[in-house]
Amino acid sequence: MADISIPSTSAGAVGRDPLTVDALAGPRKRARKESFIKGIFFIAASVSIIISILIVASLVREAWTFATGVEWAKTWGQNGWFPRQGVYDMPTLLVSSLIVTVVAMLVAGPLGLGSAIYLSEYASKKTRSLLKPVLEVLAGVPSVVLGFFALFFISPQVIERIGRNGWLVIGALIFVAYIALVIGWARNLVQREAGTSIGTQVKRILILTALVATALILLWWINSVAGSADPAADNFFTVKRSGQLAAAAVGVGILTIPLVASVAEDALASVPKELRDASAGLGARKMTTTIQVVLPAAVSGIVAAFIIGISRALGETMVVFMAGGAADAARFTSSPFEGGLTMTAGMASLATGTDNVVGEGLTxxxxxxxxxxxxxxxxxxxxxxxxxxxxxxxxY
Amino acid sequence: MVNLTDAEDVNPKGLSVSAENDADITVEQNTDTPVDEFPAEDLVFDASDLSVYYGDFRAVRDVNMLIKRKEITALIGPSGCGKSTVLRSFNRMNDLIPTARVEGTLLYRGVDLYDERVDPVEVRRRIGMVFQKPNPFPKSIYDNVAYGPRVAGRKKGLDDVVEHSLKKAALWDEVKDRLQESAIGMSGGQQQRLSIARAIASDPEVLLMDEPCSALDPIATARIEELMAELKDEYTILIVTHNMQQAARVSDRTAFFSVEVDETSDRRTGLLVEYTNTEKLFSNPDDERTENYITGRFG
Amino acid sequence: MAVSTLGSSSDVTKRVEQEIFRQGSDLKGSGFRAALLATLGISVLILVVLLGQVIVDGWPVLTTNFGDFWSGTLRSRSSDSKLGISQGLVGSFWIAITVAVLAFPIGIAAAIYLEEYAPQNLMTRVIDISIRNLAGVPSVVYGLLGLFLFVKLANNGQSSLYAGGITLAILVLPIIVITSAEAIRAVPSSLRQGAYGVGATKWDVIRTQVLPFAAPGILTGTLLSLSRAVGEAAPLILVGAITGRLAPRDGSFLDLGQFGDRFTAMPIVIVGWVQESGRDAGFAAAAGAAIVVLLALVIAMNSVAVMLRNYFENKRG
Structure with missing residues (x-):
């Protein structure tokens, strides 16, 4: 049989408008317009790269000049951060930053995580719609407001009270925890259901008692001896009236609660419902399910929430600047109950006061x-x- | 240009066109596969060894089809056989998936649709599409229908286009008094007819329909099928359907796709098994796989 | 283990009964629940005490000479009747405008690029990573950037309103990109497909489908970022906003000439007065009053944003 050939472009045009590649190419103008628009959007997206480069470049450039220009041997290990006098002791700032971050996370960690667990696992839709906005409002409160609050409320009303009665408060807390544990174990002893021998229980109680006693003695020693430079007027918990790192740290912690809560809640929400159902189906109580199934499943996300919280607390500036109890310089301190400058507050206080510090060399x-x-x-x-x-x- | 030197073979394209010269075109009768005769000018699509890939994964392979003007061609087959993928390659909707690419050739009225000079936007204005789930825009009924002409730059005479398209889609009488109301409040069947009206408004030559009735109840389905029979007078229609009865009812020609599973990678690749006129495919298929499928023994 | 401790079958029945009927008195469980609720309760309490504190401190100032406080300026004595927040309000107003003009269009456009155009390549990944990391950079660091670029390099060490405005625009840019991208991602692909299917170009689809659908989400994100910018202080301190005394300007507060002038803003006014309160206790009350105004502004913006979001979420079901 003869070849069967399919008509090509030229042959296909019989009887109808001829169709050519050009007809399907679309107007040039439209293609130009589309790629122009794409170009504009691309430039907008690239701005973020430019900003990143500029940040790194400006930081590295000036920091390098500082690092090579400063006499490290003279300035490192000096008792404080006095940039205007040429004393740049980084440990002063680093230790204060560490104190603030740790105390802030002691506030934001449990409160943020607890809020997240309640909202994700327990709250009904209605409770959620009532309580979630509280965290959202808290997230929107400017940090200067927390600075004000930390200086005029947290410092005098909370930290000073704890400071004045500090060892009493901590001692009482340890004692209460001790009593609770002893009672719990004693009950186990009576009910004999945990399968452990009487000897183990008694041993546990004895060890715990020894630990608590040591802690209380240590506390008393710190309280009376450690501040021995002027034992009558100044001890570990004495509060300086001008604000202190602890007050600022609590303020920073409050600012960090919503962030920790929202990241942790996302993590909890990503745990599949089937896991919860499976646990409940085995007869587990809600609390057991939450603690033994949901939290372990979401543990990476909860760790992430804490790390993001730490990063946020480390970078928080205004609260420490306003309520941290130090002006534009600070002595080295390792006590949360004294004034100090974190890295951020150190920068803010150096840049304020006199109009600005541009051009003053190393400072x-x-x-x-x-x-x-x-x-x-x-x-x-x-x-x-x-x-x-x-x-x-x-x-998942 | 495709040459089939041995006509004794089963013609993979299901029908054939021959040209002794440009002016005089006759259709060869294939001895194994009865095919219709039609002049070359009625040829709309010509797919040769068409394969569609997603990244390294070949979703469909070796599709050879000739599609005739003003006919309804149905694409059927089990799920995962790539029939929707093939349909979407006919107006380059697959371009929207970044990893998708096509091998082989696909000619539309003689022009290679995947020629680098071809603008997919232009292709889609000539080859409209109706989707599985009705997807009206969150705009008024009027603005839905006028959308295509508007993006094509048309500003005058939109009222006429809207009326004409809605009439064509058998929707005018139901909505003429509420053209400015939101399309979201319509019933599923109405929404799907609106989608058809929206496609018609761009004045296409071909309508691709991707399981247009799968989300509809039987009454709404019947109306769409009726509508397709009417639209056939003016448009070439390709329809993907999972419903064999629907294919048998509405189409002139049917392509059966099957799926082969690679044991080692557990990947499924679709392929065109048989393509012929609908009556033959459903009464006397050549391929055993087709027979198994239409008699319900498989898929 | 449990089996070995069990005795007779009646013993088993008893235990099972105990287990089943203990449901009502799950002490540990309800204690756990109460503790969790208490963590939220503490946040509520903090918020209440905080609001109470600033209102108690600031209310007398706001009520006794509200008009003067509104139109007054930075002064050296808290008893000065011309003490007020007008300079802070004007500064914050222009900073907000700068942020809206610069950061909104660039941020939204960047989000559109990332969601609608960006190919999967190295460049896109670099853009994506840089935006994500910028969002976590502490705000003081943006202040350092602003200080270097707009004060040291561009203006001979002189601080200016535009330095503050642009710095805050840069600060909120990643937030706008991320929230806008989220809103754009929520646009159903069926709308895009439908539009492409009738021959719309990419820009047509963005203009007529994506942006209208994503608008409420984008608006929410931009409002939140604007309120962040209005409340932010640290970068402004770094670029040299004025905390002490600032000579009042002549002329309208709409005068564009002030972009080149030294400036202050609402949060900076508050910081300044808090610092002054060590010397002159009356400034604490003034700071409280300024905080009431700032909080009202910020909470109003946030509430509108959250309500908008909830409204559209409910509407779409």
Whole structure:
């Protein structure tokens, strides 16, 4: 048989309008317009890269000038951060930052996580719609407001009270915990259901008692001896009236609660419902399900929430600047009940006061050195947190 | 240009067109597969060895089809056989998936649709599409229908286009008094007819319908089928359906796709098994797989 | 383990009964629940005490000479009747405008690029990573950038309103990109497909489908970022906003010339007065009053944003 050939472009035009590639190419103008628009959007997206580069470049440039210009041997280990006098002791700022971050996370960690668990596991739709906005409002409160609150309320009303009766409060807490544990174990002893021998129980109680006694003695010793420079007037818990790191840290912690809560809640929400159902189906109580099934499943996300919280607390500036109890310089301190400057507050206080510090050589560049250290720390924390968040996403 | 040198073979394209010269075109009768005769000018699509890939994964392979003007061609087969993927390659909707690419050739009225000079936007204005789930825009009924002409730059005479399209889609009488109301409040069947009106308004030559009735009740389905029979006078229609009875009822020609599973990678690749006129495919299929499928022994 | 401790069958029955009927008195469980609720309760309490504190402190100032406080300026004595927040309000107003003009369009456009255009390549990944990391950079660091670029390099060490405005625009840009991208991602693909199916170009689809659908979400994100910018202080301190005394300007507050001038803003006014309160206790009350105004502004913006979001979420079901 003869070849069967399909008509090509030229042959297909019989009887109808001929169709050519050009007819399907669309107007040039439209293609140009589309790629122009795409170009504009691309430029907008690239702005973020430019900003990133500029941040790193400005930090590195000035920080490098500082790092090579400063006499490290003379300034490191000096008893404080006095940038205007040329004393740049980084440990002063780093230790204060550490104190503030730890205390802030002691506030934000449990409160944020507890709120997240309640909202995600327990709250009815209605309770949720009532309580969630509270966290949202709290998240929107400017940090200067928390600075004001920390200085005029948290410092005199909370920290000073604890400070005045500090060892009593802590001692009481330890004692209450001790009594509760002893009662719990004693009950076990009576009911004999845990399968442990009487000897183990008694041994536990004895060890605990010894620990508590040691803690109380240590507390008393710190209270009376450690502040022995002027034991009558000054002890570990004596409060300086001008605000203190602890007050600022509690303020920072309050600011961090909503962030920890929202990241942790996302993590809890990503735990599949089937896991909860399976646990409930085996007869587990809600609390058992929450603690033994949901929390372990969401643990990466909860870790991420804490790390992001730490990064946020480390970078918080105004609360410490206003309520941290130090002006534009600070002595080294390792006590949360004294005034101090964190890295952030150190930068803010150096940049304020006299109009600004531009051009004052090392003093100006020290800002960027501190900023660079802070930038590297928070960036590292955020990257680590991102890894943890991704781990949850991959799992479910 | 495709040459079939041995006409004794089963013609993979299901029908054939021959040209002794440009002016005089006759259709060869294939001895194994009875095919219709039609002049070359009625040829709309010509797919040769068409394969669609998603990344490295070949979703459909070796599709060879000739599609005739003003006919309804149905694409059937079990799920995962790539019939929707093939349909979407006919107006380059697959371009929207970043990893998708096409091999082989697909000619539309003689023009290679995947020629690099071809603008998919232009293709879609000539080859309209109706989707599985009715997807009216959250706008008024009027603005839904006028959408295509408007993005094509048309500003005048929209009222006429809207009326004409809605009439064509057998929707005018139901909605003429509430053209400015939101399309979201319509019933599913109405929404799907609106989608058809929206496609018609761009004045296409071909309508691709991707399981247009799968989300509809039987009454609404019957109306759409009726409508398709009417639209056939003016448009070439390709329809993907999972419903064999529907294919048998509405189409002139049917392509049966099957799926082969690669044991080692557990990947499923679709392929065109048989393509012929609907009556033959459903009464006397050549391929055993087709027979198994239409008699319900498989899929 | 449990089996070995069980005795007779009546013993088993007893235990099972105990287990079943203990449901009502699950002490540990309700204690746990109460503790969780208490953590939220503490947040509520903090918020109440905080609001109470600033209102108690600031209310006398607001009520006794409200008009003067509104139109007054930064002064050296808290008893000065011309003490007030007008300069802070004007500064914050122009900073908000700068943020809206610069950060909104760029941020939304970047989000559109990332969601609608960006191919999967190295460049896109770099953009994505840089936006995510920028969102976590502490705000003081943005202040350092602003200080370097707009004060040291561009303005001979002089601080200016535009330095503050642009710095805050840069600060909120990643937030806008991330929230807008989320809103755009929520646009159903059926709308895009429907539009492409009748021959719309990419820009047609964005203009007529994506943006209208994502608008409420984008608006919510931009409002939240605006309220963040209005409440932010640290970067402004770094670029040299004035906390002490600032000579009042002549002329309208709409005068664009002030972009080149030294400036202050609402949060900076508060910081300044809190610092002054060590010397002159009356400033604490003034700071409280300024906080009431700032909080009203910020909470209003946030509430509108949250209500908008909830309204559209409910509407779409």
């Amino acid at each position: 100006f560049q020290s800002l960027y050195f501190v900023g660079f250290v802070l930038f590297v720390l928070t960036l590292t924390l955020n990257i680590v947190a991102g890894r943890f968040v991704n781990r949850v996403r991959e799992k």
